[in-house]
Amino acid sequence: MAIREIIKYPNPILEKEMRIVEQFDSKLKQILEDMYDTMVAYDGIGLAAPQIGLDAQIAIVDIDDQHGTIEFINPKIIAQSGSQIDIEGCLSFPNLYGDVRRATYVKIQAQNRLGKPFILEARGLLARVCLHEIDHLHGILFTSKVVKYYQPEELKDGKH
Amino acid sequence: MYRMKKQREQENVRNLALNTLLKIEKEGAYSNLLVNQVLKTAKLPLTDKGLFTELVYGTLQRKSTLDEILSEYIQMNKTALWLLMLLRLSLYQVLFLDRVPEHAVVHEAVEIAKQRSKGRLGSFVNGVLRNIIRNKEKILLVSGSFAKQLSFQTAHPFWMISYFKDNFGEEEAQKICESNLIPPKQTIRLNPLRTTRENLIRKMKEEGFTITPSDFLKECFINKQGNLALSQAFETGLFSIQDGSSMLVAYASDPKEGMKVLDCCGAPGGKTAHLAERMNGTGMVVSQDIHPHKVRLIQKNAKRLGLKNIVAQLGDAKCLTEQHPLKSFDIVLVDAPCSGLGVIRRKPEIKDEKTMEDLFRLQEIQQQILQSAAKLVKDGGRLIYSTCTIGAIENQNVIQHFLLQNPNFTRDSSLHARIPTGILNKRVQKEGELLILPHDFNSDGFYICALVKERIK
Numbered sequence: 001m002a003i004r005e006i007i008k009y010p011n012p013i014l015e016k017e018m019r020i021v022e023q024f025d026s027k028l029k030q031i032l033e034d035m036y037d038t039m040v041a042y043d044g045i046g047l048a049a050p051q052i053g054l055d056a057q058i059a060i061v062d063i064d065d066q067h068g069t070i071e072f073i074n075p076k077i078i079a080q081s082g083s084q085i086d087i088e089g090c091l092s093f094p095n096l097y098g099d100v101r102r103a104t105y106v107k108i109q110a111q112n113r114l115g116k117p118f119i120l121e122a123r124g125l126l127a128r129v130c131l132h133e134i135d136h137l138h139g140i141l142f143t144s145k146v147v148k149y150y151q152p153e154e155l156k157d158g159k160h
Numbered sequence: 161m162y163r164m165k166k167q168r169e170q171e172n173v174r175n176l177a178l179n180t181l182l183k184i185e186k187e188g189a190y191s192n193l194l195v196n197q198v199l200k201t202a203k204l205p206l207t208d209k210g211l212f213t214e215l216v217y218g219t220l221q222r223k224s225t226l227d228e229i230l231s232e233y234i235q236m237n238k239t240a241l242w243l244l245m246l247l248r249l250s251l252y253q254v255l256f257l258d259r260v261p262e263h264a265v266v267h268e269a270v271e272i273a274k275q276r277s278k279g280r281l282g283s284f285v286n287g288v289l290r291n292i293i294r295n296k297e298k299i300l301l302v303s304g305s306f307a308k309q310l311s312f313q314t315a316h317p318f319w320m321i322s323y324f325k326d327n328f329g330e331e332e333a334q335k336i337c338e339s340n341l342i343p344p345k346q347t348i349r350l351n352p353l354r355t356t357r358e359n360l361i362r363k364m365k366e367e368g369f370t371i372t373p374s375d376f377l378k379e380c381f382i383n384k385q386g387n388l389a390l391s392q393a394f395e396t397g398l399f400s401i402q403d404g405s406s407m408l409v410a411y412a413s414d415p416k417e418g419m420k421v422l423d424c425c426g427a428p429g430g431k432t433a434h435l436a437e438r439m440n441g442t443g444m445v446v447s448q449d450i451h452p453h454k455v456r457l458i459q460k461n462a463k464r465l466g467l468k469n470i471v472a473q474l475g476d477a478k479c480l481t482e483q484h485p486l487k488s489f490d491i492v493l494v495d496a497p498c499s500g501l502g503v504i505r506r507k508p509e510i511k512d513e514k515t516m517e518d519l520f521r522l523q524e525i526q527q528q529i530l531q532s533a534a535k536l537v538k539d540g541g542r543l544i545y546s547t548c549t550i551g552a553i554e555n556q557n558v559i560q561h562f563l564l565q566n567p568n569f570t571r572d573s574s575l576h577a578r579i580p581t582g583i584l585n586k587r588v589q590k591e592g593e594l595l596i597l598p599h600d601f602n603s604d605g606f607y608i609c610a611l612v613k614e615r616i617k
């Protein structure tokens with residue numbers, strides 16, 4: 001198990017387009033394991049490769065539902081619909097929270113750790129997290145989509 | 161993305177236990193390491209920490225019993241892993257944890273199931289659990305053959321129970337299996353180079369810990385509660401965390417000041433450090449491991465304890481003669497890789513993971529290492545073999561085989577004189593050997609054999 005350091009804003013890697021993954025080897029497997037350990041250690045429900053300083057289109061998502069941990073290599077959004085607003089926070093922006101508008105439904109095509117393509121349909125929170133992480137792979141940060149920021153004291157009233 | 165507070169509020173001790181169990185199942189993570197890690201990072205109240213530990217260890221330990229019952233109510237192979245694990249976790253509480261009311265168990269399980277299935281599986285979980293509770297009395301009244309009954313009561317696989325029975329008889333086999341269900345106690349070994357008994361007890365008291373001296377070993381103390389690895393006294397090297405049984409290895413080795421000792425499977429360095437402490441920081445203990453990160457672990461431990469007579473190095477125990485001159489050590493310790501059947505209470509997953517074939521596969525490695533280690537022992541020197549497993553395949557048979565091939569080695573007739581009598585009196589011990597079963601002293605099951613190399617006249 002290895003917990004990596006989380007890269008924080010304004011590190012420039014967070015705003016770059018990530019490279020396509022071409023090698024599906026044991027190194028990739030190790031990266032995915034490390035990303036999982038790091039995500040769990042920081043109480044995350046999603047993590048993208050640039051957040052641990054890696055220039056690669058890799059993201060993982062785990063919202064504790066029946067999907068378990070979903071690993072996305074080179075993901076593409078092939079369809080989305082609907083609209084929902086909810087609060088988000090990002091491991092690369094400690095103590096910053098804001099409402100973000102996202103699709104309620106998303107269809108994603110990606111490859112698994114062996115390079116095999118798969119399609120995932122996600123709704124609600126799962127769709128939100130997937131979209132947040134895939135944005136990371138294109139250098140897009142949630143702060144560019146926030147419609148309303150929260151003050152720290154607003155978060156203590158138990159509403160969220 | 162962060163888990164937001166509205167999800168975090170739903171996190172509770174059972175959910176955490178469920179996630180930990182799933183991680184152990186999926187990744188084969190060692191349960192004791194993971195439980196400690198979760199306890200360190202999770203924000204649980206103290207009362208829930210105890211429950212968390214009990215839920216994880218208990219569910220793992222009783223897995224085969226739980227599955228046997230569940231298989232009569234659900235189709236096991238068609239049930240998602242998380243759902244199966246949730247049912248095991250809940251059933252464990254219903255059958256074996258009296259202090260949790262049944263309705264609370266069902267309620268929590270239904271809530272978790274709803275969360276994880278978007279509401280779909282709540283009534284399914286409710287139905288299964290209520291059905292089982294209705295038949296609880298009948299389930300608990302089981303009969304059958306010795307192995308079947310013991311397997312059901314204590315959740316050990318059949319082969320393991322038969323193996324224990326063949327080695328130690330029915331009565332001892334039952335005691336072993338039952339004692340494997342008792343959560344392990346943390347024990348520590350005082351570092352005599354840094355502190356004294358009185359001083360250590362006082363220091364620990366100041367830090368809010370209660371330790372009581374062991375009845376048999378002067379350097380050993382038993383922890384009442386809490387994790388001593390988090391104490392200041394641990395950081396500053398006043399003690400090591402080590403099970404009482406494995407402390408006996410240094411007694412069996414009995415190194416003298418100025419000696420040259422080799423611990424050829426040394427990581428994480430507990431026995432290495434004990435040997436170095438007994439040599440009062442003099443001489444040299446070479447401690448090897450085949451993995452670089454484990455060598456670093458030995459170094460870290462030696463540094464923390466202030467033991468300058470430890471040399472940690474990378475090396476393969478199967479080909480020691482490539483790294484050291486022949487006959488160059490007074491004592492060579494082979495603390496061999498083994499199946500761990502003596503430490504099931506610490507690592508309950510051993511019950512599910514190990515097979516009879518593993519024992520024979522390990523036996524081959526053990527023989528190889530012992531053979532290679534023997535060449536480095538000086539004439540008149542000592543060769544110590546130890547494992548944290550019980551049963552002849554990995555212990556007595558390895559020694560018998562070794563002695564047949566190496567007539568210049570004999571069993572050390574002076575071993576028993578070096579072991580505290582309270583420990584020796586527990587069971588009949590063969591010359592040069594020491595066997596500890598887990599229920600003897602509520603410590604690890606352990607095997608030690610001391611051999612001496614002939615002096616050339």
Ligand SMILES: [Zn+2]
Pocket residue numbers: 089090091092132136161
């Ligand atoms: Zn983020």
